[in-house]
Amino acid sequence: MEKLLLLGAEAIAQGAIDGGMSGVYAYPGTPSTEITEYVQKNKTAIEKNIHRNWSANEKTAVEAALGMSYAGKRAMACMKHVGLNVAADAFINSAITGVNGGLVVAVADDPSMHSSQNEQDSRFYGKFSMIPMLEPSNQQEAYNMTYEGFELSEKLGVPVLIRFTTRLSHSRAGVQRKEIKNQNQLSYPKDPIQFVLLPFNARKRYNSLLGKQALMEEDAENSKHNIYYEGKDKSLGIIACGIAHNYLIENYPNRDCPYPILKIGQYPMPFSKIEKIVNECEEVLLLEDGYPFVEEQLRGFLNKSKKIKGRLDNTIPRAGELNPDHVAKALGKEVKAGLNIPSLVANRPPELCLGCAHRDVYNALNETMKEHGKQKVFSDIGCYTLGALPPWNAIHSCVDMGASITMAKGAADAGVHPSVAVIGDSTFTHSGMTALLDCVYENTSVTVIIADNATTAMTGGQASHATGRLEEICIGLGVKPEHVKVLTPLPKYHGEMVKILREELVYEGVSVIIPRRECIQTVTKSKKEKKVKTEEII
Template identity: 45%
Template sequence: MKELALLGDEAVALGALHAGVSASYGYPGTPSTEILESLIAEYEKGGPLAAWCTNEKTALEAALGVSYTGRRTMVTMKHVGLNVASDPFMNGALLGIKGGLVLAVADDPGMHSSQNEQDSRFYAAFAMIPCLEPRSQQEAYDMTREAFDLSERLHVPVLLRLVTRLSHARAGVAPSEPKEQNPLAKAEDKTEWMLLPAYARKNYNALIEKQKDMLSWSEAHRVNKLELDGRDTDLAVITTGTGGNYYEENLDDLASSRGGKLPARLHIGVYPIPMESVRRLCEKAHRVIIIEEGQPLLEERLLGLLPQRLTVSGKLDGTVVRSGELDPDNVRAALGLMPRPSVKADIPALPGRPPQLCQGCPHGESYETIKQAAAGLESVVIAADIGCYALGALPPYSVPETIVCMGASVGMAKGAADSGIKYAIGVIGDSTFLHSGITGLIDAVAANTPMTLVILDNSIVAMTGCQDTMLPSARLKDVVLGIGVHPDHVIELEAKRQLQDENAARFRTELEYPGLSVVFFKRECLEAFRKRKKQEAAKAQSSGNPETGGTV
C-alpha cells in the first residue's frame, strides 16, 4: 500500500482501522486528541463507530462492553485521563478480554499542556498488562495492530504508550493490508466478566499465570534489541521509547570519543521488562546508563533496595535530566560528550509570553464580572479547574486561586465553605462539569453547602480543538435542576461586557445567599463560532445559497 505522511496520533488511528476495530471511544486531551478525531472523521464517512464520551471512565467502560461482545475496541486519552479511568482499567486486567481492547494513552513529558509528567508505564506495570512504547510513526502503526492481536491472545487489555513528540510529529508510514472486523460473539464464560470476590480471586490467579507468557513475548520481541557483538561491555546503555532516537543521534560522536567502540546497548520498546536481556547486557558491565522518556520506571526496578556492584546511572543520580523532555543534547551530556558547537548571539532578554485567553473570549468577560462582584469582600476562595478558563489565573484577570484537576473546583469550593469561608466560589467549564463536576455538585446539594458554582458555558470543548460537548448548552440547566439545586438559585447570565454591571450585581446577590447557587455565564466560544460559520458557509456554497454571516 502507498506510504502516507502521518502524525503519530494519525498512525495509531490508521493502525486501529486496519486492525479491524469496531468501536473507539475517548475524551479529548492533548496530545492524544487527534487519534479519535481521525477515527471520527472515518466514522462520518461510513467507517466504524467512533465517539467522544463524557469522561475517560465512561469511555473505557463502553469499550469493555464492546470487547465482551467479541469485537475490537480502542480507548484514547492523555496520561492524566488514565487516572479518571483507573477503576475500570485496573479491574479490566482481571476480565477475560474477548475482542481486543487497546488503550492509547499519550503522555506529556515537559508538561506542554498538562498539570504533571506522570508516566503511564507505571499503570501498565501496576495492572500487570503489556505495554508497547513506539519510537516512530511506523512503529506506532505497527504496534497498534499488534496490540489488538496480543490483547486477544492473552485476554487482557493492552496499553499503547505515546509521548507528545511522537504524537504530534509527522513521518512516512507504510500501511499493510487491513483486516475485517470481528464477528459479534459474546464471551462464553461469564465468570471471567463478573468480579464477585470468588470469581475475582480466580481471575487474579489467571492474570498471574499470564505473566510468564507476557515475559516470553517481551524477551523475544523484535524491538527489544540487544546489541553486544563488538561492543564495549564494561559500559552498558539502556534506552526506551523515543530515548532511543536521541541516543542514536549521538552515535558518531560517541564512537569517536571512545576510540571507535560503542557501549553495549539494549533498547526496550515493549513491556514487561525483558529481564533476561537486561541480565545479559549487564553481566560484565560496571556501569549502566538508562535513557528513558518519562519517569525512572526502569531505573528504579534495576536499582532495587540493596547495594550492588553495578553502578546504575540515570534520572535518579542526575546523569539524565529528571524533568522535562529528553532531546539529543541532554542525552549527549548524559553520555559524557561535549556540547555541540553552536553560535551564540547577543540577544536581549525577551519579555515572557504566557498563554492567554483569546481576544474577546467570553471567559474574560466572566472573570471581570466575578472580580467586580467579589471586590471588597473578605473571606473569599475562588477555585478553578482545567480548561481554557484556567488562563484566567494569569494577568490581566488573576481571579482563580487554585487549579488542580478536572472537577476539583466543585469539591474544593465545598471544602472551603465547610471550613468556614463565607464566599466559596468554584469555576468550571461546561464540558468539564459533565466530565467530573456533577458528582461534586451532588455532594453540595446533599449538604446545601453555602457556595456558588460558576459554570462557564461556551458551548464547546474549546482548549482541545472545539469538540462538541456531550450535552448541548440548552440542557445543562436541566441537569443542574435535576440534581436538586433550587430553581431560584440557578441563574443564567450572558457574558457580555455591556452587561457587566448588571451581571455583577446579580452574581453578588447569589454570593450573599446562605446556600447553594449555580450561575451560568453563557456565550459561544469565538473559535467555535468561526468554525461553525465556516462550516455553514461551505454547506451553503455547496447547496448554491450565499453565506449570510453572523455575529457573536
C-alpha cells in the same frame, strides 16, 4: 498500501482502523486528542461505522471499550496520562476480568508538562495492572503496535497499554500502511462469569492474571520491539526505551555507536536481555522519556549492583522531557549551542483569546469578589484556567477535573463564605456533576459558575456533552430552579452580571450561574466552514 504523513497520534488511529477496531472511546486531552479526531474524520472509519463519538470522561470511555470487548469486538480507549487516573478503577479491573475482543488502551504522557498539571509516567499503571505494554519510538512503530496490539490482547486475554509521549504524538512522519483487517463478529465470552468480579470469581480471575505473567514475560522476551544491538566497547551499555532510542541514535548519525544497546518497546521488561547487558557492561546508562521506571527497578532499593546511570544520579536531569542534548551530555559528548537568547526576549504565556466570553466572566467576578476579600475562588481545567494569570488573577486553584466544585464545598464546610467554583461546561459533565450532588445533599453554601462555551475549547473545540442540557442537569441534581441563573457574558451586560453574582454570592445554599456564549474559536471556525461550503455551492 500507500504511505501517509501522520502525527504519532494519527498513526495510532490509522493502526487501529486498519487493525480491525470497531470502536474508539475517549475524552479529549492534550496530547491524545488527535487519535479520536482522526478516526472521526477518516473515510474508512465512517464507511465501516466504527464508533467514534466522544465519551463523557476517561472512565466511561474505558468502560464502554470494555463493554465492546465483552461483545467480542476490538475496541480502543484513548486518553492523556492524567485521564488514566480518572479511568484507573475500570482500567485496573479490566486486567482482572480480562478481555474477549482485543482491547487497547492508548495513553499519552506529557513530560515537561507542556499542557498538563504533572508528568506522571503511565508505565507504572501498566506494571500495577500487570498487563503487557508497548512503547513506540516512532510513528511507524506507533502504527504497527496498535495494528498488532488487538491480536496481542486477544492472544493473552488481557488489555494492552500503548504508552507514548507528547513529542511522538505531535510529530509527523511517513507511515507505511498494512492491509485492512476485518472487524470481529459479535460473540460472548466463553465463560459466562468471566466479567463477574464477585470475590469468589475475582480471586480466580486474579490467579489467572498471575498465571499469565510468565506468558507475558516470554512474549516480551521474544518481541521484535525489544532489540539487542551488539557493541564492541563494553565499558558502557545503553538501555533506551521508546522515543529515547531516537535521541540516542541522533548522537551517532552514522549508526556507529560503539556500546551495546538494548532498545525496549515492549514490557514486562525483557529479563534475559537486561541480564545480558548488565552482565557484559561495566556501567549501564538508562534513557527514558518519563520517570526512571526501568532505572529504579535495575538499581534496587540498596543500589548495590553495578553502576546504573540515568535520572536518579543526575546523569540525565531528574525532571522534564528527554532530548538529544541531554543524551549527548550523558554520553560525554560536547553540545555546541548557538547564540544565547538575547535578554530582551520576554516570556509569552498563552492567554484568553480576544472576544472570549471568559474575559467578561472574570471581569464581572473580580468586581464582585472585591466586596468579599481574596482567595475564595476555586477553578478547574480548561481555557478559563488562564484566569489565574494577569490581568485577572481571579482564581486560586486548578488541580484535577471537577475539583473546583468539591474544593469549594470543602472550603465552605471550613467556613469560607462566599465559596466560589469556576468550571467549564465540558469539565462539569466530565467530573463536576457528582461534586454538585455532594453540595446539594448538604445544601452547602457554594456558588458554582459553569462557564458554558458549548465546546471542549482548550483541546481545540470538540463537542461537549453539556451542550443544551446544563440547566436540566443542575435542576435534576436538586439545585433549586430559582438559583440556576443563565447570563450572557458580553461587555454590554457587565452591570447585569455583577448584579446577579452579587445576589447569588450571599445566598446561603447551592447556586449555579451559567454564563453562556459560544467559544470565539469555534464560532470563527464554523463561519469559515460555512463560507467555504457556500463558495463550493456557487
